[in-house]
Amino acid sequence: xxxxxxxxxxxxxxxxxxxxxxxxxxxxxxxLRARNRLLGFMHSPVAVRSRRGGPGLLxxxxxxxxxxxxxxxxxxxxxxxxxxxxxxxxxAPTPSVGQTPTAPQEALLVIAQRSTGNAGNVTLGAAPDTxxxxxxxxSVVAKATFKPAERPRYANAATILPPQVQAAAGAAFxxxxxxxxxxxxxxxxxxxxxxxxxxxxxxxxSFAVSPDGAKLLASVFTFGAPTGQELPGPLTxxxxxxxxxxxxxxxxxxxxxxxxxxxxxxxxxxxxxxRQGPIAGTAIALATxxxxxxxxxxxxxxxxxxxxxxxxxxxxxxxVGLLAEGGAMLCVGDTVHGPxxxxxxxxxxxxxxxxxxxxxxxxxxxxxxxxxxxxSVGPPTAKNHIDGRGYIAGIPSDFYSVGWADGQTLxxxxxxxxxxxxxxxxxxxxxPAPARNFPINxxxxxxILAQDRNPTEGPYATVAAAQGYIRDRGADGPLTSDPTWSxxxxxxxxxxxxxxxxxxxxxxxxxxxxxxxxxxxxxxxGQGSSVVDDTTFMISYLAAAANDPHCCLSGGRVSVRIRWxxxxxxxxxxxxxxxxxxxxxxxxxxxxxxxxxxxxxxxxVSPQPQPSALRFNSRGRVERSLV
Amino acid sequence: xxxxxxETELESSFLEIYDxxxxxxxRYLRIAVGEDAAEDICSDAFCSAWKAWPxxxxxxxxxxxxxxxxxxxxxIDRSRRRKAQPVDSLETHPDVASAGPVDPVNQLxxxxxxxxxxxxxxxxxxxxxxxxxxxEIGQLQKRREAAVKTAWARxxxxxxxxxxxxx
Numbered sequence: 171x172x173x174x175x176x177x178x179x180x181x182x183x184x185x186x187x188x189x190x191x192x193x194x195x196x197x198x199x200x201x202l203r204a205r206n207r208l209l210g211f212m213h214s215p216v217a218v219r220s221r222r223g224g225p226g227l228l229x230x231x232x233x234x235x236x237x238x239x240x241x242x243x244x245x246x247x248x249x250x251x252x253x254x255x256x257x258x259x260x261x262a263p264t265p266s267v268g269q270t271p272t273a274p275q276e277a278l279l280v281i282a283q284r285s286t287g288n289a290g291n292v293t294l295g296a297a298p299d300t301x302x303x304x305x306x307x308x309s310v311v312a313k314a315t316f317k318p319a320e321r322p323r324y325a326n327a328a329t330i331l332p333p334q335v336q337a338a339a340g341a342a343f344x345x346x347x348x349x350x351x352x353x354x355x356x357x358x359x360x361x362x363x364x365x366x367x368x369x370x371x372x373x374x375x376s377f378a379v380s381p382d383g384a385k386l387l388a389s390v391f392t393f394g395a396p397t398g399q400e401l402p403g404p405l406t407x408x409x410x411x412x413x414x415x416x417x418x419x420x421x422x423x424x425x426x427x428x429x430x431x432x433x434x435x436x437x438x439x440x441x442x443x444x445r446q447g448p449i450a451g452t453a454i455a456l457a458t459x460x461x462x463x464x465x466x467x468x469x470x471x472x473x474x475x476x477x478x479x480x481x482x483x484x485x486x487x488x489x490v491g492l493l494a495e496g497g498a499m500l501c502v503g504d505t506v507h508g509p510x511x512x513x514x515x516x517x518x519x520x521x522x523x524x525x526x527x528x529x530x531x532x533x534x535x536x537x538x539x540x541x542x543x544x545x546s547v548g549p550p551t552a553k554n555h556i557d558g559r560g561y562i563a564g565i566p567s568d569f570y571s572v573g574w575a576d577g578q579t580l581x582x583x584x585x586x587x588x589x590x591x592x593x594x595x596x597x598x599x600x601x602p603a604p605a606r607n608f609p610i611n612x613x614x615x616x617x618i619l620a621q622d623r624n625p626t627e628g629p630y631a632t633v634a635a636a637q638g639y640i641r642d643r644g645a646d647g648p649l650t651s652d653p654t655w656s657x658x659x660x661x662x663x664x665x666x667x668x669x670x671x672x673x674x675x676x677x678x679x680x681x682x683x684x685x686x687x688x689x690x691x692x693x694x695x696g697q698g699s700s701v702v703d704d705t706t707f708m709i710s711y712l713a714a715a716a717n718d719p720h721c722c723l724s725g726g727r728v729s730v731r732i733r734w735x736x737x738x739x740x741x742x743x744x745x746x747x748x749x750x751x752x753x754x755x756x757x758x759x760x761x762x763x764x765x766x767x768x769x770x771x772x773x774x775v776s777p778q779p780q781p782s783a784l785r786f787n788s789r790g791r792v793e794r795s796l797v
Numbered sequence: 798x799x800x801x802x803x804e805t806e807l808e809s810s811f812l813e814i815y816d817x818x819x820x821x822x823x824r825y826l827r828i829a830v831g832e833d834a835a836e837d838i839c840s841d842a843f844c845s846a847w848k849a850w851p852x853x854x855x856x857x858x859x860x861x862x863x864x865x866x867x868x869x870x871x872x873i874d875r876s877r878r879r880k881a882q883p884v885d886s887l888e889t890h891p892d893v894a895s896a897g898p899v900d901p902v903n904q905l906x907x908x909x910x911x912x913x914x915x916x917x918x919x920x921x922x923x924x925x926x927x928x929x930x931x932x933e934i935g936q937l938q939k940r941r942e943a944a945v946k947t948a949w950a951r952x953x954x955x956x957x958x959x960x961x962x963x964x
Contacts, residue, residue: 178950178953182953186926188960189828189907189922189923190926192827193824194820197824198820200835205815208843208844209812212808365833367832425906
């Protein structure tokens, strides 16, 4: 390679090197992941069966499966079988653990861990490599492990790693050492949502997720190589830069602004996202030579997608320590003299904390902002208390507060400062109960609810809104629509891919009538689609023959027409050799119905399905049957 | 259930070629289709290869051309399928700037630059980035080595304007 490259113009040599680097960067991990998938395939029943199956078995399959698949498919679009939600398959470095059932309204905790088990010094120690979703009793609901970030080296100052794990949009979002952000849902599903990669070896990223989980914004910092010198003097050599990057979940990442990284104090950094939009700090410290307190300690602004600052949060003099989920915040003045106040986002003061609260070490603000646990800097006997409007209560001096799961449950660390234990204090009795250790040790991240958001069932006035409905169900590939889409039209179809999965992307067709979702179809390999008339849509796909694995369909091209007959979808053509997805979830209904008002089962116009003849794999996909 | 001896040997031999060539295929796919899809297509290609492995009649000491043909076919299939659907990119955020001047160190910009190329040019750059020599590419594409070399230099020249550092 090198010899062949040497004859090139230097600029072309540089481009070739760039391509080689991009191709090779982190490829070893991908090789391992793909190998695991291959091993799974090699040992899967389908693969073994296709290699060992005798003629009798295959004949039985050839007769039964197409008929059953067709019957199931027609039944599914008619509502007899509830089609599965369009949920993504696991596409993660590691599978999640076995799940335990959760009650609908139960709050779940997001916790990060290090493989070492040590929960000390989250901001300045090693990055976490595990994310857990647990119940309040500590039982693990979902888990994923990932390559941890490497903290950049910066002479004699320690870089402050931004949060690597976050709770947002009812899930845990985490970033790995390669800059890939994934989402862990409470059902154990892991989905790759964005990639904030950089070719620089020394980098760290602060990302924020929109409340609906659909958009991400990130500050990516790269550092030059450390010189080994101490302050004052050049601490790094080579490029040090800051990039603001934007990504739709599952989409491409775009750099929206770039600049040189002037120093490690007072930087612009994305720190959160509320209903109004992304939030960034303008004076965020990236490195420190001293112990740092909890929080941002910076003016915060709403920003637009280019990083332009809009309104300042909490008023013109508010240096924000902490943001509460419900919109309030702890303003810490100049962090030494205060006063420390809890304010609304518009700057109205809700209450002022006692004098002497600042400077502080640990602090946590409740979701509604009505309580703040704060410990001023000092020896172990320094004041440590929970404040509210006209309320103060002491808590143990060795309790380091980090977050509130709700208005009554304070989380923090207790015990040996080098080997702390995650612990909680219950406030439901009005006064703080003694701290007790949480069954699992790790870093408290936040809370999600066990219950899904209420499904939005339309009508969807715009194609973009309908696409949001599909993306909510896990579509992570490009979305296309038939060119005649109109919310007031009759039958329209959106086509979706699912890329972040070990399976083929597949082709999903979502049917809408009057803006309402009325059904969905899945094909392993769609070949095209077209509008026939106002109520009829045609889809072509590759059919599966008897012993085809999912990857390689050899049954030829088939076209089917799907029509809306005024009250339901019907297939005008025999649908053969098509795998379909089924599962326990249901979010597709005939027009005009809902979960609260389920439709009457329509008449089945094809042979009754024979569920006993089918087997479902772990993703709810129909496997070949041995009957 | 213990696998039969023949099956164990078959698996071992196949995993050996996986371990030898998977990184090359992935490097190719990362440039040919992008990082996000590369892993899936690689898995898919090796699953197909595994299916065909018992019947494989080629040189078992040199399976790379065979594997790369499978991978390239997957890339071509993917490209055709994308074309078959009218794409209406809908989730573009109006506030987000377009790619703009390209930072050559940024992999994301590289992806944007590659999108400007024809599929043949991109394929060729991907094969070279994967580490294949001109001769190996010539064998794969059924072209003379010299022709591959010329086409490669031209492809690099065509991507160059999209990878130049902005003002």
